[in-house]
Amino acid sequence: MTSSLLELNDLHVTFSTRRGLVEAVRGVTFSLGAGEMLGLVGESGSGKSVTGFAITRLLDAAGRITAGQIRFRGQEITRIAxxxxxxxxxxxxxxxxxxxxxxxxxxxxxxxxxxxAITAHKRMSRDQARAQALELLRAVQIRDPEKRMAAYPHELSGGMCQxxxxxxxxSCNPALLIADEPTTGLDVTTQKIVMDLLTGIAAERGMATILITHDLGLAARYCRRVVVMEQGRLVEEAEPKKLFRAPQHAYTKRLVAASPTATSRIADLVPKEEMGRAIPIKITPRSPPPPGRPPLLEVQRLVKRFDQGAAAVADFSMMINAGESVGLVGESGSGKSTTSRIICRLIDASEGEIAFEGQSIGHIPARDFHRSPFRKDIQIVFQDPTDSLNPRYTALDCIAHPLLRLAGMRPGDALRQRVEECAQRVGLGIELLTRFPHQLSGGQKARVGIARAIACRPRLLVLDEPTAALDVSVQAVVLQLLDRLRREDDLAFLFVSHDLNVVRMMCDRTIVLQNGHIVEQGESRAMFDNPQTAYTRELVEAVPHIEPKLAVSAT
Amino acid sequence: MRAGRRFLSSLPALFGVLVFTFLLMRVLPGDPAVFFASGPNSGKEEIEAIRKQMGLDKPVPEQLMFYLYDVGSGNLGRSMMTGQLVTKDLRERLPASLELTFTALLIALVSAVPLGVFAALRPGSLIDHGVRFFCALGVCVPTFVSGLLLIYVFYYLLGLAPDPSGRVDIFASLPPRRTGFLLIDFLLAGDFDGWRAAFRQLILPALTMALFVVAPLARITRASMLVSLGSDFVRTARSVGLPWWKVVVTYALRNAILPVITIAGIVFSTMLGANVLVEKVFSWPGVASYALDALLSSDYAPVQGFVLLMATVFVIVNLLVDILYGIADPRVTIG
Structure with missing residues (x-):
């Protein structure tokens, strides 16, 4: 093992918090050879990032390595000054x-x-350093590098900043590169470009790389070896193929199952025994809409312009039938969020017509829509479960709010009963209703958000990236929940997401947006299996898939 | 260009200040005519005559119109106390106040920023607590107390400072007036002894004022420095191995200084208007003590002129802060 570049031996990291000591990493052991690429996979709180920060000694002041050793090039580096x-x-x-x-x-x-960064380690003049910086910008394939030298971060896109x-x-050719979720928050296509670039550079310069990520698919695509962490412990270490074909540890099994793939179905995401206390599904069979009856939602030639700029949404038309689920996908800036906000009447369109059950709602200003009787028929679930809840409201207040404002209920036993019923439907324990958002986990907050949206029994639910901020295992449960609610109430979904695998599972039809224009639409599975336009194909190919065949046998 | 537009957009506010102070002065109790009559026993006719002479017998709206017309033509009226034009009085006294305030702000910034930085570098340490104690002391001791204390120690006990009797020794010869700032005028005249004398007069009142404003500046520096040190880009700077001082100064402090600029602007405007006590204690011939004297003797014109001056200074300082901010932070455009 003398050849290995980095060795971790029984590493423990402890954080001192207000509630006492918290062990974030409890005994992690692995090694990394020179030039090797290792995936460090786990959900939030698994200690994967903390491990990375412990190696580079960038832990917060509250964190300390309490036991174990880190050897780098054979040298013990945990104790050096x-x-x-x-x-x-x-x-x-x-x-x-x-x-x-x-x-x-x-x-x-x-x-x-x-x-x-260059002059921190090399003795050279400022001009030489700037010349080298220019070379580096060229190496990371930034267009027009001479001009970008003087740019500030806010003038560059997220991918450019990365x-x-x-x-x-x-810049100084390190032997070890630790990438902590380098592409989280970037579009799939950007993710692919950045990851390809990163692995290319690492291979070219012989750098060993640790890729810390929550995305099993990403780790599988780029790493030869994957280490899975859970609650500060290392639970499994294997080649990605083996990991997906035959996961050994119970946690890995759950993680592999919960990661949506091209062929997974919603029912497969969570093992049966962990479904929780869901009420048995009472599915009302969906009857085909009687002829002559208008669709639930019909949008025609929607246009939205901000200030003088180009149209954020241009000529957007669609319809949703009752109980149908339609996906809206596209990269950031494609106008999908703007479109969804116009449809749920939070912002006004510049042009176009929106009809709900045949009645025009597009002309009602967004400012006054809360007084419209349709407000309670069209509800929204927001992306960030934390920021979309009032921090001063308990879960009960949050869910009761639309009932008070829209359904005209008065505070009292009836209201309480209704809130509890909603909580039950989304699988939120009654005992959690008195808690404030900061006392709830991410998944619980997402459930509060969903309960709030369905409290008034809407007909159309607009979901704006409802699971983007959640761990895959939590996402799996929330997706199942949403799907069940839809079938029970014959709800229609407009599902906005950047995650094609999720949309493929959740939606009957999908609309692909690019720069505010619809580039393709059709039945979800058929479209993703056989995309007709170059853009859709690019999107589909950029998604890091776990080999479908393997994933199926893994479940 | 933009700065000009900003200035224009603040003119309505200035106009509002103008009208408001005018009305306020009319509502305040005290009759200037009575005050300026020759003696306590002067007859009714005499008072009436003075009133007529001052235009106080006309209705208030008409008085306001006259006043606005005068202000528009650059005439702020005549002070009954000094018998001079208010503009002349203010022009003579404003440099004294500005010089004092600038020096005090400079002292405060030079001491508060390092104090805040050191406190932020070691939160919870002895230094941090020491800075906090010093700041608390600075705010809770009124300026006239700290001013008198400083006089007692440095003038009476140690004899290091000259007597607190204004900007220069009465017998000293003044330099030719160019900027009104004595330190600059002495330098321009090449009179270094005079410069030293003026500086010795200035340092105690400036220190007194600085003591009072170190606290907000140091606290805001500490708070924004803490945020800055905990930010992702400081972590990045550390991760590529930048030297310690570069991380602290170029990365953390340069970002943390932005809110300090804003606070410094507010502090400056407050100091300029509110340093009455310091000016009184040190017999400093500034605008604030001038306005106070005028107010006590119901002398309308100087008070109105003073308020207008302060409002203008406030607008200009805010504009300067915005411009500075735009230079310091590329994300901000002045609009």
Missing amino acids: GSDFRHLHGAAMAMIFQNPRGALNPIRAVGDQIAD RVMIAMAI
Whole structure:
């Protein structure tokens, strides 16, 4: 094992918090050879990022390595002094972070930031450093690098910022690169470009890489070896193929099952025994809409312009029948969120017509729509379960709010009963109703958000990336819940998401948006299996798939 | 261009201030005519005559119109106290106040920013607590107390400072007036002894005022420095191995200084208007003590002129802060 670049031996990391000591990493052991690419996979709270920060000694002040060793090139680095560690930072090991825009200094030109990283380890003039920075920008394939040298992070896209971050990290040719969720929050196509670039550079320069991610598919696509962590422990280590074909540990099995793939169905996402206390499904068989009756929602030639810019949404038409589920996919900036907000009447369209059950609602200003009788028929589930709940409201208040405002109920036993019934339907324990959002987990908050949206028994639910902020295992449960609610109430869904695998499972039909235009639409599975336009094909191919055949046998 | 538009957009506010102070002065008790009559026993006719002479017998709206017309033509009226034009009085006294305030702000910034930075670098440490104690002391001791204390120690006990009697020794010769700022005028005249004398007069009142405003500046520096040090980009800077000072100064402090600029602007405007006590304690011939004297003797014109001046200074300082902010932060455009 002398050849390995990095060795972790029984690493423990403890954080001192207000509620006492919390062990974030409890005994992690693995090793990494020079030039190897290792995937470190786990859900939030698994300690995967903390492990990465412990290796590079970038833990918060509250975190401490309490036991174990980290050996880098055979040298024990857990105890060496901070000033000596500075010479390792950047020169021997570097990190790439999640949220690339936040990771760059907002008031310093990116060229200067890269030059800073270079001069930190090499003796050279500022001009030489800037020349090297320019070379690096070229190496990470930034278009027009001379111009971008003087750009500030806010002038660049997220993908561009991540390339700058990569340029900074590789500026002094470190032997070890730790990428902490490098593409989370980026579009699938950007994700593919950035990951291809990263692996290409690492291979070319012989850098060992640890890819920390929550996305099993991503790890499987780019890493030879994957390590799975759960609650600070390492539960399984294997080649990705083996991991998906025959996961050994119960947690890995659950994780593999919950990761949506091209062929997975909603029912497969969660093992039967873990479905929880769901009420048995009472499915009302969907009757075909009687002829002559207008569709639930009909949108015609919608256009939205912001200020003088190009149209964010152009010529958008669609319809949804009762009980139908329609997906809206596209990259960021494609106008999918704008469209969904116009449809649920939170913002006004510049042109176009929206009809709900044949009655025009497009002309009602968004400001006054809360007084419309249709408000309670069209409800929305927001992307961020935390930010979309009032921090001063308990779960009960949150769910009761639409009932008070829209259904005209008065505070009292009837209201309480109705709220409890809603909570029950979304699988939220009654005892949790008195809690405030910060006392709930991400999945529980998502359930509160859903309960609030269905409280008034809407006919159309607009879901704006409802599971984007959730772990895959929680996402699996929430998706199942949504699907069940839809069938029980004959709800129609407009499901906005960037995750094609999720849309494929959840939606009967899917609409693909690009730059505000519809590029393709059709029956979900057929369209994704056989995309007709180049853009859709690009989207589909960018999704890191776990080999479908393997995934099926794994469940 | 944009700065000009910003200035224009604040003119209505200035106009509002103008009208408001005018009305306020009319509502306040006290009759200037009585005050300026020759003696306590002067007859009714005499008072009436003065009133007529001052235009106080006309209805208030008409008085306002006259006043606005005068202000528009650059005439702020005549002070009954000094017998001079208010504009002349203010022009003589404003540099004294500005010089004092600028020096005090400079002292406060130079001491508050490092204090805040050191406190933020070691939160919860002895330094942090020391800074907090010092700040608390600075705010809770009124300026006239700290001013008198400083005089007692440095003038009476140690004899280091000159007597607190204004900007220069009465017998010293003044430099030719160019900017009105004595330190600059002495320098321009090449009179270094005079400069030193003026500086010695200035330092105690400036310190007194600085003590009072160190607290908000140091606290805001500490708070924004803590945020900045905990941010992702500082972590990035550390992850590529930048030297310690570069992380702290170029990455953390340069970002943390943005809110400090805003607070410094507010502090400056407050200091300029509210340093009456310091000016009184040190017999400083500034605008604030001038306005206070005028107010006590129901002398309308100087008070109105003073308020208008303060409002204008406030607008200009805010504009400067915005411009500075735009330079310091590329994300901000002045609009």
